[in-house]
Amino acid sequence: MKQHLWVPVLLLTAGLAGNALAAKTDLTIGMQLEPPNLDPTGGAAAAIDEVVYANIFEGLTRFGPDGSVRPALAASWSIENDGTRYVFSLQSGVTFHDGAAFSSEDVKFSIDRAMAEDSTNAQKGLFANIDSVEVIDDNTVAINLKQADGSLLFNLAWGDAIVLDSATAANTATQPVGTGPFVFDKWVQGDRIEIVKNDSYWGTPAKLDKATFKFISEPTAAYAAILAGDLDAFPNYPAPENLAQLDADPRYSVVLGSTEGETILSTNNAKAPFDDVRVRKALAHAINRGEIIDGAMFGYGTPIGTHFAPHNPAYVDLVSNSAYDPDMAKALLKEAGHEAGLTVSLKLPPPAYARRGGEIIAAQLRDVGITAEIENLEWAQWLEQVFKGKDFNLTIVSHTEPMDIGIYANPDYYFQYDNAEIQTLMEAFGVETDPDKRTEMLQQAQRMISDDYVNGYLFQLAKTGVANSKIQGLWENSPTQANDLTAVYWED
């Protein structure tokens, strides 16, 4: 009888081993923030794009993992009329997830919708220069511009410019229907979003059958979930202090990359005392970036001296322009008439870079005679008081949008920098098509804001990705807010 007992046990063992050897086709990804909705054309939250970009939705063009602009729903394009007319020929055989056919009408509908007066698109500026969208035939569409514009293809690659079907567009917030390699499956509010492979995808199909985005806001819980195997990857891992431990563990790989996140000590330029450039200069020289990166980020981060990503070819290293020099800071404060000291507010949103960075900066400012009164805020309060209400002296925040130096040309933006010179420059930049001249203009803008000490420029946020070491194909860098899973697979 003994033999008989062994047979099923052996079979079972063999079966389990077989399963373990076959590569997994599902993936669970951790994210810190849950998206408020799933409509990238109707919300500014980075978490929306981190779920849907390139997975569910596509636009005419898209960003590649290196930040380059690549064709997506547009197979090719030609530029006519001195750069004021772009003619796109579209991919053929594309259908939406509900089976509806994709055509140039959908492109026209989507761009018109984003440009419309009542549009809730968070990046309406991307479409400001578009004059009209013209349907030539089912597979060809033309975009006519008001002025020649070198950044149209870049602008169309944003998540805010994805193509929707007119029949389903209104329900995108909860029932997203796109053309991408994954289909939205379900959303358990407060917990997770599941997407499954699109079997009738027009392009290279995804390698995964299923992916789950799980929302874990607490860094400690994220760490535990990784160790327990509940999460396969956490592309923007929130606790830099644990990275060394995870890296030492052969089960996980830690990948350090770049992001578009310029972390700055944002300064209210319209309100005393920081409406005085001498006080802003003093502030810039009072900050020791090395200590902040080391203390708040455990060494992960690259110092910056202006509002521009260091990995961008147009970046100018201006760190020395605001080198740590407390004596100079004191002298400048004295010159500005603040010899007796200065008390300012420092309002901090929840991320560790802000809370820890804020304590370090407050200590550094105290050394030069500035008392920074810290107030810790939740995101909703921060948006209300600081971003909308502009009721602050200083705050710390990471600006994660790519190429966002244009915010310095908007005097209504929350740090309220009003300088006609940069406004003219950015306007000229918008219509310049020559790449060399564009680079030159960007560099000029970087120098301008650095010389004017608009904000305290701290460091470029590093992308600290943690993943099971058998997962391949995740993005190393974050050229845009996305978790593109189209090329992700498990190694055998």
Place this chain on the structure above:
Amino acid sequence: MRLKSIVPGALLITIVLVAALLSYVWTPFDVATLDIRNKLQTPNQVNWLGTDHLGRDILSMLMVGARTSIAVALVAVGIGMGVGVPLGLIAAAKQSGWADELIMRGNDLVFAFPALLIAIMITAVFGAGAVNAIIAIGIFNIPVFARLTRGAALSLWTREFVLAARVAGKSGFRISVEHLLPNITNLLIVQGTIQFSLGILAEAGLSYVGLGAQPPIPSWGRMLADSQTLITLAPHLALFPGLAIVCTVLGLNLLGDGLRDWLDPRLRRER
């Protein structure tokens, strides 16, 4: 041997009080100075309890943090007693009148909300900070003292010595102050000790969620919150503030129990 708990209780509280008072004149290191190169040190000869993630000395932070905790809890209990006791005496003096009804229903209203929830509500409306934390904790102390005082005073109003005072023509106010208050002082002291320990816990809870004293003022609750993601890397960061809270609350509870046994006349007679 009922007094047994007074001694360890008083001892623990004395240690905390001495540390807090000492911090006004001396701490091993300045708590406002960061030394990031020296961060996350385990306990050693220089930093007796190690350093935190920004290189601050943990012992110094605990000493100054004790000050914050005690100050917040003490003032909050003061508010609770200062407002609650007179309200309770008035309610007892005007028993079953409209003043009694108003005070007691008002108490029920405040009591209906969990204490910490009220505190979070107040700090959310008026902003985070030590002063608002004091007010918040103080407010939920008021009904505790008001009820205790009313209950005790009501039973005293029927006693002979109060009747004698009434016959002698004393007003309700004078009876309350001259005859009732001295007789319920013991009760108030015991309740005060218990509320004090709850105040310490509430302050730690509020700072833990970021609504208490704001940095750079050290606070035990925020030290715990800050240590959370570092717990596998540097467990001593959570251990010491945790122990400080446990010792203080334990000490106050032991002291409260001991005082009750010592001050309660009935128990004293049994001895």
